[in-house]
Amino acid sequence: MADYLAMTVPQLQDERKKLTDAYQMFADRGLALDMSRGKPSPEQLDLSMGLFEIRQFIGENGVDARNYGNLEGMPEARRFFSGILGVSPDEVLVGGNSSLHMMYSMVELASRRGFPDGSAPWVRPEHKPKFLCPSPGYDRHFFITEYFGYEMLTVPMLPTGPDMDLVEQLAKDPDVKGIWCVPKYSNPDGYSYSDDTVRRLAQMETGAPDFRIFWDNAYAVHHISDTPDEVLNIMDLCREAGYENRPLLFCSLSKVTFSGASVAAMAASKANLTYILSNLAAATIGFDKVNQLRHVLFLKDMEGLQAHMCRQRALIEPKFQIVWELFEQELAPCGNIARWTHPNGGYFISLYTMDGCAKRTVELCAKAGVKLTAAGAAFPYGKDPHDSNIRIAPTYPPLEELRTAAQLLCVALRLATVEKLLEKHA
Numbered sequence: 335m336a337d338y339l340a341m342t343v344p345q346l347q348d349e350r351k352k353l354t355d356a357y358q359m360f361a362d363r364g365l366a367l368d369m370s371r372g373k374p375s376p377e378q379l380d381l382s383m384g385l386f387e388i389r390q391f392i393g394e395n396g397v398d399a400r401n402y403g404n405l406e407g408m409p410e411a412r413r414f415f416s417g418i419l420g421v422s423p424d425e426v427l428v429g430g431n432s433s434l435h436m437m438y439s440m441v442e443l444a445s446r447r448g449f450p451d452g453s454a455p456w457v458r459p460e461h462k463p464k465f466l467c468p469s470p471g472y473d474r475h476f477f478i479t480e481y482f483g484y485e486m487l488t489v490p491m492l493p494t495g496p497d498m499d500l501v502e503q504l505a506k507d508p509d510v511k512g513i514w515c516v517p518k519y520s521n522p523d524g525y526s527y528s529d530d531t532v533r534r535l536a537q538m539e540t541g542a543p544d545f546r547i548f549w550d551n552a553y554a555v556h557h558i559s560d561t562p563d564e565v566l567n568i569m570d571l572c573r574e575a576g577y578e579n580r581p582l583l584f585c586s587l588s589k590v591t592f593s594g595a596s597v598a599a600m601a602a603s604k605a606n607l608t609y610i611l612s613n614l615a616a617a618t619i620g621f622d623k624v625n626q627l628r629h630v631l632f633l634k635d636m637e638g639l640q641a642h643m644c645r646q647r648a649l650i651e652p653k654f655q656i657v658w659e660l661f662e663q664e665l666a667p668c669g670n671i672a673r674w675t676h677p678n679g680g681y682f683i684s685l686y687t688m689d690g691c692a693k694r695t696v697e698l699c700a701k702a703g704v705k706l707t708a709a710g711a712a713f714p715y716g717k718d719p720h721d722s723n724i725r726i727a728p729t730y731p732p733l734e735e736l737r738t739a740a741q742l743l744c745v746a747l748r749l750a751t752v753e754k755l756l757e758k759h760a
């Protein structure tokens with residue numbers, strides 16, 4: 335293998351021939367592999383089968399989890415999540431099975447009714463509010479704000495978090511109402527916010543008095559390294575800066591126990607929480623407290639949670655390693671045609687192709703039986719301005735399938751690159 339960027343046209347044509355043959359061999363295998371969504375593998379789910387053994391339904395304060403009530407959640411569950419979110423238990427609302435749904439509810443509430451420290455609902459006739467979208471980011475965040483009619487402003491994601499110079503500048507506009515943040519092991523880059531980024535988010539002046547940071551700590555405890563990332567406490571910093579209503583924090587146990595059948599939680603200032611609960615009361619009498627209690631009894635406390643996540647790590651880390659090894663072997667020798675991230679945790683690796691090659695790479699993979707997340711999905715409106723980002727989700731496929739899928743991905747990326755280079759020479 336040689337540096338593609340230094341190749342002459344005949345050399346590129348020769349390489350294209352070799353890669354087309356290699357690609358065809360994968361295509362002939364009739365593969366049907368999926369690296370598209372960040373789902374736990376069945377082995378990871380098996381780690382939580384103990385949940386089904388737990389039959390206790392009376393909580394520590396005598397609350398009968400089987401019955402109506404306690405919209406804010408079981409007290410032990412509020413305490414448990416306060417440990418993950420870094421707030422006090424009375425700032426926590428424990429919800430149902432999905433943090434994404436809680437985020438949707440908050441955007442919906444703000445859109446229809448606003449927050450008390452603002453003057454109007456965020457969405458009004460003849461008025462298009464705006465939302466900051468660090469990108470690449472989580473496609474389903476962007477789906478929510480698109481769905482409610484926000485203009486989404488793309489902010490480049492850096493290894494330190496969103497480009498804060500741009501965030502500070504854009505946030506001065508009173509129509510900019512909020513920002514999506516995945517502060518630890520971001521989806522899809524796996525970046526964690528630096529201290530400076532968190533401080534600036536907490537302290538910045540915003541045009542909208544009711545500006546909200548949607549702090550989605552989905553991967554707060556999902557480490558795959560002995561030196562896990564640490565992120566500063568957004569609630570403490572906002573409070574110190576005099577903006578305690580600014581952050582809305584979210585997390586869930588979706589990638590701790592059962593995705594789709596675990597427990598989600600959010601946290602906010604007491605004023606926010608009172609307002610949120612009074613509105614939520616129109617929607618439900620209470621969430622599934624039996625599952626809340628079962629999860630606390632199963633995971634116990636922060637130490638129990640960490641021990642469980644170590645068992646998760648043992649299953650996940652080798653999958654990340656395989657992908658990194660293959661990229662190192664198959665892509666690095668081809669010169670500066672791709673780069674990829676090396677997160678200390680989370681569920682994803684971002685692979686960056688040369689500009690204009692991501693869609694073609696994903697298309698080639700799909701035609702040969704390997705499904706990847708659609709290129710561009712990690713950007714507002716599904717449009718990657720560079721057509722360069724591919725989100726790799728290594729957790730779900732078995733090791734050997736993952737190896738095959740990653741091998742094909744490397745061949746597809748190299749073929750797409752050679753095609754692009756030949757196009758440039760034409």
Ligand SMILES: Cc1ncc(COP(=O)(O)O)c(C=O)c1O
Nearest residue numbers: 432433434472516521552586588
């Ligand atoms: C950043 C982020 N937030 C939220 C979710 C979904 O969380 P939940 O299952 O709690 O709705 C995901 C799932 O991939 C995610 O990556």
